Amino acid sequence: VVTYNTLIHGLCLIGDLEEAQQLRDEMINQGILPDVLTYTILVNGSCKVGNLSMAKEFFDEMLHEGLEPDRFAYTTRIVGELRLGETSRAFSLQEEMLAKGFPSDLITYNVFVDGLCKLGNLEEACELLQNMVRDGLVPDHVTYTSIIHAHLENGHLRKARDIFYEMLSKGLSPSVVTYTVLIHAYAGKGRLEAAFTYFTEMQEKGVLPNVITYNALINGLCKVRRMDQAYKFFYEMEEKGIYPN
């Protein structure tokens, strides 16, 4: 079952759900029964390709097989419900999960925070932070990045920056993703000086920019037609062995 799960996971990573499903069928024919991991992988893979009804089907099949979903399975399913905007269903699943002895962990909360942010419920997402603390959990850099990203998407750059500093004050280390969302927003709005400041700061802290970070900068520079500087970063990434995509 580990071999099959690993292969199914690989197929899901490349987005080939048809083949993944066939392999699931094949393992059954071979007398190897899929387990909770198999279904979690399939539910997750379906979500990633945007086929949320398929995600639900796999989750239900897991139940029909008499398998008991665990925290990973529930959280994966919650991602799907939130993407559909089914907030109350997502919360019901959270309660169901709790009733089965799986209280939400940091990742479950992060899924809710990000999901609510993406649905435009930033307020509700922030309220969840209180629940996290109540449950003895500490918001991490992923939690903060979701909230910062939401503020940036709303055009509230200053608020985003404030949250960023709040994150630093709590001793959390921003990741390359945190810096990249900030750089993307500032560069995209023509605030290149601020973007450069973050770009410099991240490297001083040993956080290495990746191709997405460079794309964000180059995109901002191209928008304001500063092609010479755009090329400067383009060459710089090559020097660093970061390949343009």
Place this chain on the structure above:
RNA sequence: UGGUAACCCCGUC
């Protein structure tokens, strides 16, 4: 062996 955050492109509106 499985669950969370970022760019670009494309499609529908």
